[in-house]
Amino acid sequence: MTTIVNVGADLFADAVAGQAVDVERVDWRPPMPGTEADLATVAADPRRQDANRRALEAVLGVTARLVDVAPASEVLGLQRGEFLHAGPPIDWARASGPLRGGLMAGAALEGLVEDPEDAVALFEAGSSVSLEPCHHRATVGPMAGVVTPSMWMFVLEDPATGRRTHCSLNEGLGKVLRYGAYSPEVLTRLRWMGDVLGPLLQAAVRASEPVDVTGILTQMLQMGDEAHNRNRAGTLMLLRDLAPAMVRSGLEVADVAEGMRFVGANDHFFLNLAMPACKLALDAARGIEGSTMVVAMARNGTDFGIQVAGTGDEWFTGPAQVADGLYLGDYGPDDANPDIGDSAITETAGIGGFAMATAPAIVRLVGGTVPDALATTRRMHEITLGENPRWSVPVLDFQGTPTGIDVTRVCRTGILPQINTGMAGRVAGTGQVGAGLVTPPAEIFPQALARLAELARATSSS
Template sequence: MVDVVSVGTDVLADAVAEQAAGVERVDWRPPVPGTEDDLATVALDPLRPGANEQALAAMLAVQARLVDVRPAGEVLGLEPGRFLHAGPPIAWEQASGPLRGALMGAAALEGLVEDPEDAAERFARGDFTLEPCHHHASVGPMAGVVSPSMWMWVLEDPASGRRTHCTLNEGLGKVLRYGAYSPEVIERLRWMNDVLGPWLRVGVTQSEPVDVTGILTQMLQMGDEAHNRNRAGTLMLLRDLMPAMIRAEGDQSDQADLAEVVRFVGANDHFFLNLAMPACKLALDAARDIEGSTMVVAMARNGTEFGIQTAGTGEEWFTGPAQVADGLFLGDYGPEDANPDIGDSAITETAGLGGFAMATAPAIVRLVGGTVPDALATTRRMREITLGENPRWSIPVLDFDGTPSGIDVARVCRTGILPQINTGMAGAVAGVGQVGAGLVTPPAEIFPAALAALAARTRARVR
């Protein structure tokens, strides 16, 4: 029996298979056009192998622990009129509908305007400042808006003392992070500031630090992928925090508040997402500023642009137009109602979760579309563009292999395979809220742009 290896087109492979010969099909594609010289330069960089090994090891070594919950004004020094947002930097003039809606609602929450609609003119006038969450050791889902009074999780790596932060999750539907700002949205946020945040702080500060990395390890073996499915993670978090909260409860009003806190968290399957995200950022930030490394350390979207950062290019963003996700829609909504991709939550995929771990959460296809075989194939395909795997985050159905981790710009350009992200979809018009969920990839051009910058640094260094 003759075995044949077929590379590229299936015509030859099909012909051989029809003659009962063994065929090994290799899914080879030519490099992204225009990247050949930069790929050759980076491939010959003597620093690259060691730098990528260092970056991946640094990311995998981080242990994220939940150590506090406090208002953003305290932990980040945010002052009235300063707002953080998801994705790379953006001005009000370029901001999408959901980002504008979230900013307007946050301005009303802070008492800077009486009516959220009145905030638009003040943002346009430059009365308020906008800065990316990523520039403040933070991440935010969807619009990712952070204002001073919002309570934030505080995660810490005990080995280095570095910290990252994220706001509390509001739930799904008409919520601020999807751009909604109706009175009930603002009322819920005020309850979160007045009741939810303080109660969570009791649970966090009067317990041993919660091992968020450990919960991620467990939840991946329980059907979560830590981006759009966080059900097991949320319940494990409640398990860890509730004893201290119950011990601290006082009069009947406290008891009623605590009951509402437990109900709110337990009914919100996405609640743990806002801990998974800063845990991933904490890990990836450990890999920053490693000369010669081609590993991606951030993927983020502001609803207008999609940006990435790499370990070897510092704080520079490489951006392109954000894409509209392909997926399932709520009610009568359709693709024409959806805003392009938005949010810092792609930090989960950057670390090897979310779309990269879909094989461990096949039920996710009921939310984002596709089939169970698609989910398995996606995780396998992501191995083609990553530097290694995370042994902590194993996938039972793939014989407990670790999730693909450490996106490599060079491998993306060499294969043409783009990172797979599963995501929620916000309505394009400010105030609408969520319209669906689906699958999306970054704009292809941002990886060659990052590769060109890495190649330029290599050429300057080896001259």
């Protein structure tokens, strides 16, 4: 029996298949332009193979547990006038609309201004405020990712090492700070979260055994969640674990009831635990010299940046892209801001868009089809170093999720990481306008590859 192998264009394969001959199609693409020499240099680096093995093992060896809930001023040391934000470093002059809106809401929340609109002058002057990426403080933030000193934070810990990561509490969808909204209802909700929800969660977490966040992620991926834009099962499992301690907290019955209602009605609540769990795992691979594994993908609404295990804390950036997806109400592409948020840390760890096959219902939110979701998960295996046996995909015979994005594989295949994401309005104050699918700007991977090649040459000549 004859089998034809076709590489590249399908024209020849279609013609042969039309003659009842078996054809094996290979989806081959040339490397990204200009990367050939750097790919050869990095491939010859004697450290690479072992470094990537150790990086992947480090990531897979981490377990994340929720051990505390407390204000950012306590757990991060944030001072008055200090603001964290999503994505790589940026200043006010280049900040996108939703990031500006989130900062304006944060300034009003902290009492730096009475009216959020007055915060514009405050940030333009810059003398009494500072901006810093969440990632620089062992933190991640969804969408605008704005963190201020009074905001309450989830605290996750790896029991084997004691390393910790953090994330703010999830506000829900629509007109919320993380989407750049700053209306009175936004501030009222945030103040309630600070006065009631934060203390309630703190009391419950401190009175319970640490919540196994990694374990919940394992279960929810088999229950139709992918842990980025679908977190329904994860949220309800978290509520199951904390509800008894919340009831026994001794706080006002009405406050306990409202807190439980808020968490249970907010399908995205667990996202703010999935994100720091992924960061906790990926941070274990940071600083492994010679490793080509991506340890962070993050967006600030203007720039998309990545960090790599073997290049320290350096950011490689390019322009953030507008997602392709579904819009709310009368909103359309002209209303959407380019991609924003630290939540792509989920894809970096192998879930979210990489695990869309576990959550076929996600296509009703972000667009595409169920076959697209299955194909996406399969395709991401081509650019990753391995699989995560904890996080498996039932419909793919429980294959582990693709884990450990490899800069060299991205440059060699031209396949970009797939991210599913919410879309914020480009004008400050708008809120959420939709959800969709997006990829990083292609040029940031050759940037990272060039730096890896430079380091490899320096090592070989020393």
